[in-house]
Structure formats: C-alpha cells, structure tokens
Amino acid sequence: MPARRHLFFALLLSLGLLAAARPSLAADNGMITVLSHHSVKQTIRRFEAAVRAKSALGFVVFGTIDHAAAARKAGLSLRPRTLIMYGTPKLGTPAMAKAPTLAIDLPMKALVWQDDAGKVWLTYNTAEYMGTTIDARHGLPNPPNTPKVAALLKALAAQATR
Numbered sequence: 694m695p696a697r698r699h700l701f702f703a704l705l706l707s708l709g710l711l712a713a714a715r716p717s718l719a720a721d722n723g724m725i726t727v728l729s730h731h732s733v734k735q736t737i738r739r740f741e742a743a744v745r746a747k748s749a750l751g752f753v754v755f756g757t758i759d760h761a762a763a764a765r766k767a768g769l770s771l772r773p774r775t776l777i778m779y780g781t782p783k784l785g786t787p788a789m790a791k792a793p794t795l796a797i798d799l800p801m802k803a804l805v806w807q808d809d810a811g812k813v814w815l816t817y818n819t820a821e822y823m824g825t826t827i828d829a830r831h832g833l834p835n836p837p838n839t840p841k842v843a844a845l846l847k848a849l850a851a852q853a854t855r
Contacts, residue, residue: 723822725846729805729813729854733773736805736813740853744779747845751783755800773813774806784837792831803849815854820846 729736741754755778764771780800789795803817818827820843824836 723819723826724816725819725850726814726816727850727854729815731813731854733775733805733807733813736815736853737775737777740777740803740805740815740849741779743849743852744777746852747781747849751781752779753782754779772807772809774804777803777805779803788828788833792833795827795831795833798827798830803853805853815850817846817850819843 731739737757744752744754757778758776760774760776761771778800779802785795785799789799801818801823803815805813805815807813820837820839823842824839828834828836
C-alpha cells in the first residue's frame, strides 16, 4: 500500500506542475503567451515601439488600459495588467464597414501582465483565432493571410519580450 500511495502523490504532484506550467509561445485557447525578459513597463514600451515601427504598413497604437490602476482607484489590489490596443485602420476600417459589429473585437490587443511569482508575460490572440473565430463571428468570409499575420504577431512579441 505505501508504494501505491507514493505513486498517487507523485501523480498528483506531476499533474499540478503541468497545470502550473506556462511554456513560452504556447498557444492556449486561441492565445499565445510569451515570457518577457523585461519589466512590465519596459515590455509595454518595447511592444508599442515594435508596433510603431510598422507604421509604413499602417499600424498604430490606439491606447492602453491599465487594469491595476483602475483597481487601485476602486481601493483594490491587482498585479500589473495592461492592455495595449493596436492595429491598422487600413485593414480594419473596410472590414468594419462590411461588418459593424467587428468593432467590438477590434482593434487587436496584447496584454502585458505579471504573475504571482513576479514574472512578466505578453499574451495575444493567435492569427488563426482572429481569422477563423473573430471573422466568422461577424460573418466575414475572407480572413486575412493567416501565416503572414502570425509571423507579424510573433515578430512584435519577440521585439517586446527578448
């Protein structure tokens, strides 16, 4: 019996470790989360700079939402969570003209956040999720070139987190 109990606890520990793991660049429910090697503020600045570097393609940073600051104003505590809204009106505007409800899902977003251990992460929707789920939700038949969008998103994330 002691061997079975030991095996049971080892199995529970392994499952717990797997559940707690957050591997870099793992897609999870249409999201990709990347470990940043910078502070929250630096990661935000670096991500915004990476987006602005794509201005020739029409990319802009629309703004940010600091959820932790809002929590403080409400007398609550929350680890850093800043949402960065970005995109390209050159592509988003024609799509929203066809499907006005698309504006609830645009602009694109990236979340910079800190976990309980103090690690900083960047999370964003996958290109596949945006192309198949979001576009389909609004009745748009022709999603953008998913591999090209995926490469762009990966490059923005890399510039922010490495």
